[in-house]
Amino acid sequence: MIKLDVNGEVHTLDVDxxxxxxxxxxxxxxxxxxxxxxGMALCGACTVHVxxxxxxxxxxxxxxxxxxxxxTIEAIGGTPIGKAVQDAWIAIDVPQCGYCQSGQIMSAxxxxxxxxxPTDAQIDAAMSxxxxxxxxxxxxxxxxxxxxxxxxAES
Amino acid sequence: xxxxxxxxDGADLARRRFIVSTAAAGGGLAIGFLWPEAARAAWTSxxxxxxxxxxxxxxxxxxxxxxxxFVMPKSEMGQGVYTGLSQxxxxxxxxxxxxxxxxxxxxxxxxxxxxxxAQFTGGSMSxxxxxxxxxxxxxxxRTQLIEAAARRWGVAASQCSAELEVVHGPxxxxxxxxxxxxxAGKLPAPDPRTLKLKTPDEFRLIGKPVKRLxxxxxxxxxxxxxLDVRVPGMLRAMLARPPALGATPRHIDDAAALAVRDVLxxxxxxxxxxxxxxxxxxAKMGRDRLVVDWDIPAGSVLDTExxxxxxxxxxxxxxxxxxRSDGDARTSLGAADAKHLEAVYEVPYLAHAPMxxxxxxxxxxxxxxDIWTGTxxxxxxxxxxxxxAGLPPHQVFVHTMLLGGGFGRRANxxxxxxxxxVELSRKIAGPVQVVWTREDDMHGxxxxxxxxxxxxxxxxxxxxxxxxxxxxxxxSIMAGTIFQGMVKNGIDPTSVEGAAELPYAIPNLxxxxxxxxxxxxVLWWRSVGHSNxxxxxxxxxxxxxxxxxxxxxDYRxxxxTGPKQARHRAVLELLAQKSGWGGALPAGHARxxxxxxxxxxxxxEVAEVSLENGLPRxxxxxxxxxxxxxxxxxxxxxxxxxxxxxxxxxALYGEITFADGKPGQSNFDTYPVVxxxxxxxxxxHIVPSTDAPTGVGEPGTPPIAPAVANALFAxxxxxxxxxxxxxxxxxxx
Numbered sequence: 062m063i064k065l066d067v068n069g070e071v072h073t074l075d076v077d078x079x080x081x082x083x084x085x086x087x088x089x090x091x092x093x094x095x096x097x098x099x100g101m102a103l104c105g106a107c108t109v110h111v112x113x114x115x116x117x118x119x120x121x122x123x124x125x126x127x128x129x130x131x132x133t134i135e136a137i138g139g140t141p142i143g144k145a146v147q148d149a150w151i152a153i154d155v156p157q158c159g160y161c162q163s164g165q166i167m168s169a170x171x172x173x174x175x176x177x178x179p180t181d182a183q184i185d186a187a188m189s190x191x192x193x194x195x196x197x198x199x200x201x202x203x204x205x206x207x208x209x210x211x212x213x214a215e216s
Numbered sequence: 217x218x219x220x221x222x223x224x225d226g227a228d229l230a231r232r233r234f235i236v237s238t239a240a241a242g243g244g245l246a247i248g249f250l251w252p253e254a255a256r257a258a259w260t261s262x263x264x265x266x267x268x269x270x271x272x273x274x275x276x277x278x279x280x281x282x283x284x285x286f287v288m289p290k291s292e293m294g295q296g297v298y299t300g301l302s303q304x305x306x307x308x309x310x311x312x313x314x315x316x317x318x319x320x321x322x323x324x325x326x327x328x329x330x331x332x333x334a335q336f337t338g339g340s341m342s343x344x345x346x347x348x349x350x351x352x353x354x355x356x357x358r359t360q361l362i363e364a365a366a367r368r369w370g371v372a373a374s375q376c377s378a379e380l381e382v383v384h385g386p387x388x389x390x391x392x393x394x395x396x397x398x399x400a401g402k403l404p405a406p407d408p409r410t411l412k413l414k415t416p417d418e419f420r421l422i423g424k425p426v427k428r429l430x431x432x433x434x435x436x437x438x439x440x441x442x443l444d445v446r447v448p449g450m451l452r453a454m455l456a457r458p459p460a461l462g463a464t465p466r467h468i469d470d471a472a473a474l475a476v477r478d479v480l481x482x483x484x485x486x487x488x489x490x491x492x493x494x495x496x497x498x499a500k501m502g503r504d505r506l507v508v509d510w511d512i513p514a515g516s517v518l519d520t521e522x523x524x525x526x527x528x529x530x531x532x533x534x535x536x537x538x539x540r541s542d543g544d545a546r547t548s549l550g551a552a553d554a555k556h557l558e559a560v561y562e563v564p565y566l567a568h569a570p571m572x573x574x575x576x577x578x579x580x581x582x583x584x585x586d587i588w589t590g591t592x593x594x595x596x597x598x599x600x601x602x603x604x605a606g607l608p609p610h611q612v613f614v615h616t617m618l619l620g621g622g623f624g625r626r627a628n629x630x631x632x633x634x635x636x637x638v639e640l641s642r643k644i645a646g647p648v649q650v651v652w653t654r655e656d657d658m659h660g661x662x663x664x665x666x667x668x669x670x671x672x673x674x675x676x677x678x679x680x681x682x683x684x685x686x687x688x689x690x691x692s693i694m695a696g697t698i699f700q701g702m703v704k705n706g707i708d709p710t711s712v713e714g715a716a717e718l719p720y721a722i723p724n725l726x727x728x729x730x731x732x733x734x735x736x737x738v739l740w741w742r743s744v745g746h747s748n749x750x751x752x753x754x755x756x757x758x759x760x761x762x763x764x765x766x767x768x769x770d771y772r773x774x775x776x777t778g779p780k781q782a783r784h785r786a787v788l789e790l791l792a793q794k795s796g797w798g799g800a801l802p803a804g805h806a807r808x809x810x811x812x813x814x815x816x817x818x819x820x821e822v823a824e825v826s827l828e829n830g831l832p833r834x835x836x837x838x839x840x841x842x843x844x845x846x847x848x849x850x851x852x853x854x855x856x857x858x859x860x861x862x863x864x865x866x867a868l869y870g871e872i873t874f875a876d877g878k879p880g881q882s883n884f885d886t887y888p889v890v891x892x893x894x895x896x897x898x899x900x901h902i903v904p905s906t907d908a909p910t911g912v913g914e915p916g917t918p919p920i921a922p923a924v925a926n927a928l929f930a931x932x933x934x935x936x937x938x939x940x941x942x943x944x945x946x947x948x949x
Contacts, residue, residue, distance in 0.1 A: 094437020160620030196861025
């Protein structure tokens with residue numbers, strides 16, 4: 062049995078300890094906002110926060126996540142930074158197909174939690190692990206700057 | 217709450233009251249938007265009471281509570297089609313888009329593409345083919361609502377008008393759509409020929425930068441893609457897939473797979489050997505432990521270098537498959553006083569690599585089969601599923617989910633990812649979701665074909681091309697598929713598109729084609745044949761300009777003089793202006809230009825490049841499109857930004873290779889794509905126009921590879937004639 066604290070709620074899971082956190086979220090808890098993209102931490106679609114740090118859930122065994130605070134896209138809007146990021150994403154119409162955006166938003170929220178007004182170079186560094194095949198990079202960058210301007214003061 | 221819902225069955229239907237149209241549409245309309253019985257049957261497995269349904273306009277539902285629902289016959293894969301089609305409907309219906317809920321259409325003839333008798337999304341033609349019909353559908357519904365109000369008030373309909381979901385009548389009378397919906401539903405449909413559609417100066421929504429309707433569910437995790445489908449009791453499956461085309465299992469050792477926790481069964485299918493489990497993790501663990509001894513048929517071992525070596529001499533031979541012949545290109549090429557140019561341009565196989573790996577959930581039962589997936593090919597998928605399910609097509613229900621990228625991969629006329637799920641569900645008699653890994657997708661074929669192009673030109677003393685001869689060598693996408701009928705005189709139009717319609721004024725011009733066969737499935741990839749032909753033609757024309765000692769943009773301008781090239785000229789002029797063509801650049805930077813027509817639209821792009829640590833770096837791309845009337849400038853700009861980055865990924869990195877049957881790429885480490893730090897600043901501009909709308913989703917992709925290659929030539933003097941530009945992290949020019 063593995064105890065998993067997801068978005069402030071503790072779940073008890075009877076699963077293979079090696080199951081990646083991604084599939085525990087998606088298949089066991091039916092929280093499908095966190096996406097499967099590559100299975101090798103190469104694309105960032107599966108990004109969640111573990112104890113506040115952006116983490117690729119597709120390579121993190123669920124056992125290694127036990128007892129730690131996991132935040133997913135479903136709850137990130139409940140934080141001031143997460144809400145500022147989502148609002149900026151909507152204002153700038155970032156998503157196209159939208160599939161990578163959960164991961165993009167989780168990475169962006171993590172960046173802004175550490176760096177309130179990131180430079181373009183800091184955005185490049187923090188977001189380079191998140192692929193968008195629709196190529197919405199220009200809007201993602203603009204939205205991060207906008208969220209920094211709107212959300213930084215509140216956080 | 218999500219804007220988009222995919223529930224399409226009887227229970228759902230019964231909750232609604234549909235706006236009306238009983239009579240058949242008047243003549244002259246190729247697509248009826250009236251609801252045929254077969255379509256209604258597709259919507260409802262258990263007939264709802266007639267008084268609750270009413271006759272139906274297939275695209276619009278207005279509830280007695282005023283709730284407005286639009287039915288979307290096209291798949292949303294990021295191109296903004298839900299928003300664009302809703303603008304067309306709402307413009308004439310006179311409603312607020314903020315009040316609209318979207319449901320995805322079931323499979324029915326009423327939702328077919330008017331040019332290809334199938335329900336699918338592709339070819340950048342959703343807006344252009346819906347431009348008349350959906351505005352008419354909106355106008356018909358509005359007319360019925362006004363008529364219902366007029367009758368209620370005892371006045372003439374001509375005295376009434378509609379605005380923002382309210383009908384206004386004489387003396388300040390007003391009634392909301394919801395209160396009129398039931399009455400309007402009983403009225404006969406107006407003859408579309410009697411309806412006058414708005415002119416562009418009257419547009420309230422069309423032409424405006426309307427925001428994406430389904431944006432919220434794409435930022436809060438609630439949007440439902442195919443992989444997010446959860447059906448009670450649904451199992452997961454992953455397949456061991458054949459290592460070569462046509463390979464079949466000689467022996468399967470499933471002991472280790474079955475020993476994995478939560479693995480339930482191993483089921484051989486046509487497409488491979490499925491491991492069925494309670495969750496995706498177990499399915500993958502089991503699949504990876506399956507030992508299959510494959511029987512690989514002779515001749516199915518692909519080696520892409522051997523193919524290249526085979527294509528090269530073929531490209532130097534004439535073919536009888538002539539796609540275009542003006543004047544006498546072969547004789548003119550030999551003119552003694554001419555300057556002669558000859559070059560070979562090559563592009564590789566490409567994977568689409570949409571962010572959402574392929575998947576399909578299916579639930580087969582004896583009397584119905586449900587399919588949940590992100591597909592671009594609803595009616596071919598339904599037909600394929602019906603054959604496998606042993607059911608008539610109307611008992612197969614296709615639930616179209618959001619697509620986590622399509623780029624053509626989810627438009628497979630062979631219905632590969634749907635067929636295997638239906639077959640498995642039938643064999644295990646229960647709901648199951650088949651999931652592909654990234655590696656399955658990258659190894660699994662259905663690639664953009666590899667191409668070899670040989671181009672030859674002869675320039676006169678003034679540097680103008682007098683002859684142009686383009687020979688293409690590669691596989692056909694359409695041959696042997698349900699699109700075989702579009703192959704004319706042996707020529708697949710997607711093989712030569714963009715080459716055969718070369719717009720430049722060249723008196724002697726020949727384009728011919730060698731169609732090859734290879735043990736690899738090929739498929740359309742965003743912009744299809746244009747992704748090859750734009751690179752070959754726009755790079756080679758740049759070679760001609762350089763040989764003539766002319767500015768590449770001026771050279772093009774001088775060759776685009778005909779009456780049919782007015783749109784080209786408009787694009788070139790705006791492009792020159794917005795890019796600052798000819799203006800100063802930072803040291804070590806250079807510009808390149810390319811222009812290409814596809815899907816009815818013209819796109820010109822200017823790329824600004826430099827070399828950083830010896831590697832190409834694209835700083836800025838100015839993209840100009842002429843796409844007729846710009847229904848949603850905001851979405852068009854987004855599509856240009858997208859198309860540039862998509863094409864740039866392929867130009868810089870994209871390549872699928874096989875060495876003696878072994879794939880050279882598996883995931884995003886070996887198949888790199890453009891990431892945040894490499895993405896250029898894209899500036900999108902639209903040529904103002906009131907012409908009927910033309911394609912937007914794909915036309916931005918073809919010009920980027922030649923624009924970048926031409927810029928790198930301007931910078932380095934080296935011509936890039938083979939893609940991708942980087943191999944193994946090294947610049948290959």
